[in-house]
Amino acid sequence: MLKRARLTLCLGTSLLAASVATAQQAPSDSATATIQADKPGPRMNRQVFGQFAEHLGHGIYDGIWVGEKSKIPNDHGYRRDVLEALKAIKVPMVRWPGGCFADEYHWRDGIGPRAKRPVKINTNWGGVNEDNAFGTNEYMGFVERLGAEAYVSANLGSAPPSETAQWVEYMTSPSGSTLAKERAANGHPAPFKLQYIGIGNELWGCGGNMRAEYAADLTNRYAQFAKASGTTKMLKIASGPSDVDYAWTDTMMKIAGKNIDGLALHYYTRPRDKNWGDKGAALGFPESEWASTMAHTLRMEEFVTKHSEIMDKYDPAKKTWLVVDEWGTWFDPAPGSNPGFLIQQNSVRDAVVAGINLNIFAHHADRVKMAAIAQMVNVLQAMLLTDGAKMVKTPTYWVFDLYKPWQDATTLPIELKTPYYHKDEFALPAISASAVRDTAGQVHVALVNLDPHRAIPLSVAMSGATAGSVSGRIVTGATMDAHNTFEKPDVVKPEAFTGAQVSGGTLTATLPPMSVVVLDLR
Numbered sequence: 001m002l003k004r005a006r007l008t009l010c011l012g013t014s015l016l017a018a019s020v021a022t023a024q025q026a027p028s029d030s031a032t033a034t035i036q037a038d039k040p041g042p043r044m045n046r047q048v049f050g051q052f053a054e055h056l057g058h059g060i061y062d063g064i065w066v067g068e069k070s071k072i073p074n075d076h077g078y079r080r081d082v083l084e085a086l087k088a089i090k091v092p093m094v095r096w097p098g099g100c101f102a103d104e105y106h107w108r109d110g111i112g113p114r115a116k117r118p119v120k121i122n123t124n125w126g127g128v129n130e131d132n133a134f135g136t137n138e139y140m141g142f143v144e145r146l147g148a149e150a151y152v153s154a155n156l157g158s159a160p161p162s163e164t165a166q167w168v169e170y171m172t173s174p175s176g177s178t179l180a181k182e183r184a185a186n187g188h189p190a191p192f193k194l195q196y197i198g199i200g201n202e203l204w205g206c207g208g209n210m211r212a213e214y215a216a217d218l219t220n221r222y223a224q225f226a227k228a229s230g231t232t233k234m235l236k237i238a239s240g241p242s243d244v245d246y247a248w249t250d251t252m253m254k255i256a257g258k259n260i261d262g263l264a265l266h267y268y269t270r271p272r273d274k275n276w277g278d279k280g281a282a283l284g285f286p287e288s289e290w291a292s293t294m295a296h297t298l299r300m301e302e303f304v305t306k307h308s309e310i311m312d313k314y315d316p317a318k319k320t321w322l323v324v325d326e327w328g329t330w331f332d333p334a335p336g337s338n339p340g341f342l343i344q345q346n347s348v349r350d351a352v353v354a355g356i357n358l359n360i361f362a363h364h365a366d367r368v369k370m371a372a373i374a375q376m377v378n379v380l381q382a383m384l385l386t387d388g389a390k391m392v393k394t395p396t397y398w399v400f401d402l403y404k405p406w407q408d409a410t411t412l413p414i415e416l417k418t419p420y421y422h423k424d425e426f427a428l429p430a431i432s433a434s435a436v437r438d439t440a441g442q443v444h445v446a447l448v449n450l451d452p453h454r455a456i457p458l459s460v461a462m463s464g465a466t467a468g469s470v471s472g473r474i475v476t477g478a479t480m481d482a483h484n485t486f487e488k489p490d491v492v493k494p495e496a497f498t499g500a501q502v503s504g505g506t507l508t509a510t511l512p513p514m515s516v517v518v519l520d521l522r
């Protein structure tokens with residue numbers, strides 16, 4: 001089972017409330033913002049909208065892969081409904097096979113005729129049989145079908161560096177070598193495109209319980225031997241810190257910084273953060289847990305800022321990516337489900353969490369160059385839930401749909417003054433925002449109102465661009481835990497947003513409670 005030895009997120013709530021108060025407080029009940037369209041910021045890489053797919057519960061099996069013989073409509077074993085839904089939100093990158101699973105995964109178990117592949121125990125996730133039906137060729141077929149990039153996490157915890165080296169050679173070698181011939185015999189003569197390799201996962205925990213110094217030495221060693229052949233440009237991502245572990249980042253950058261292209265950061269949002277056995281329910285929660293969820297998720301701003309500052313010391317040119325390759329909500333497992341499968345429903349609360357985090361990543365687009373929400377299907381804060389032949393899109397899916405214009409867009413500086421939402425010991429900036437100019441030149445503004453009660457009027461001034469008209473979409477719900485089910489799949493879905501106007505160059509809008517709004521300016 002998961003071990004988070006270094007997870008030291010144990011702030012008192014008063015400190016926590018103070019630490020998230022980064023937006024300026026507005027003097028009234030309305031919010032104001034200024035967008036500087038004439039001062040373009042860094043590009044927001046589309047890879048920030050990446051997703052994580054681990055061999056965990058129904059994440060891969062049943063969720064993505066059903067096999068060619070399944071009655072569920074499939075394309076060579078991949079669920080058609082899931083493929084279509086993921087293509088529609090332009091998933092840019094998929095991280096696989098773990099997670100904790102990665103540091104016990106031996107790639108040779110997952111190649112060749114499926115009937116001959118070994119059956120192993122998934123020791124991290126439920127102790128179930130893993131028949132290795134979904135291996136390297138199946139994963140690469142999946143990302144190829146999505147038009148996404150590949151991010152493979154290598155096993156540093158329980159395999160020698162030669163195993164990583166040979167896996168990379170199997171995937172990327174053009175032809176001629178024995179491993180390239182083996183790949184061809186397995187149905188793929190051309191090399192796969194492998195854009196990213198993870199050098200282990202959570203080496204401070206399930207990846208091997210290492211000290212940062214030891215992990216950094218090993219990172220240097222494994223990175224040295226992971227060589228992509230041919231023309232593939234493969235970036236190497238080191239296993240990074242969890243939330244406040246700033247010493248890990250410092251050590252990793254000091255010892256291994258020159259040999260890596262990216263450093264991972266993991267942070268999960270839990271309503272209750274003292275005990276991993278008691279995180280809070282996904283549905284039917286009290287308002288106090290709405291507030292604590294928002295307070296915890298806003299901490300991403302602090303983590304990204306401080307880890308970036310440490311990286312700046314060693315890499316002032318910001319060449320090394322901060323890769324937030326595990327983020328999202330983590331609630332108690334759905335009642336009656338296998339606790340090792342991390343199944344949870346996904347509500348309007350998750351939609352608001354997604355919007356807040358995507359805005360934070362936009363503000364840090366100079367350093368946060370890639371991210372992966374955990375996880376893609378049926379696990380934690382999923383895009384999609386499946387049950388047999390049924391599939392439903394979650395509120396989080398719809399937020400990713402709204403934010404599509406952010407992919408590869410130019411970020412625009414935005415200054416915000418917002419009223420605060422008060423609940424119990426929490427005082428939280430109610431509005432979060434980001435703005436971009438997309439690749440076609442159009443300006444878009446994302447606005448999240450985390451207050452579950454109050455509609456908030458907002459006016460936005462813009463320098464360097466004049467808007468004549470505005471249209472938009474909103475994701476919201478009638479209750480804090482409004483969600484979609486297989487029986488009622490459209491309870492939370494984007495609707496046209498008619499509450500915004502442009503007059504004399506100023507944009508005004510009233511943001512409904514607990515909503516994510518994306519406005520398109522013309």
Ligand code: AHR
Pocket residue numbers: 002054098099100101201202326374375380
């Ligand atoms: O996403 C679930 C687990 O969370 C991953 O396997 C691990 O990396 C993290 O602790």
